[in-house]
Amino acid sequence: MATYSVVCGRCPFCSGVTKVEVSSPEEASAVLAWLADDPRTRPFVQDAFPHFTLDDREAMISASHGECFDAAVSPWGTRGRESFPPEEG
Numbered sequence: 001m002a003t004y005s006v007v008c009g010r011c012p013f014c015s016g017v018t019k020v021e022v023s024s025p026e027e028a029s030a031v032l033a034w035l036a037d038d039p040r041t042r043p044f045v046q047d048a049f050p051h052f053t054l055d056d057r058e059a060m061i062s063a064s065h066g067e068c069f070d071a072a073v074s075p076w077g078t079r080g081r082e083s084f085p086p087e088e089g
């Protein structure tokens with residue numbers, strides 16, 4: 001199945017381009033329309049694109065890469081939520 005990349009912006013953490021992959025030109029248009037819409041009045045991303053992954057949604061909302069966002073918000077760095085350290089002692 002063909003995929004279409006939609007550029008969401010630049011990651012505030014690593015300055016890399018952030019994209020989401022969609023499966024149709026129509027969906028690519030819907031993503032672009034959502035991005036261009038007024039953030040105060042547009043629907044929540046999880047309502048507009050319920051099948052998107054968390055990383056896709058983060059890219060849409062803040063243009064952050066999922067792994068960069070995790071590294072920034074987690075004290076244990078990249079993918080901290082999946083590599084939770086064992087209890088001390």
Ligand SMILES: [Zn+2]
Binds near residue numbers: 064065
């Ligand atoms: Zn990044």
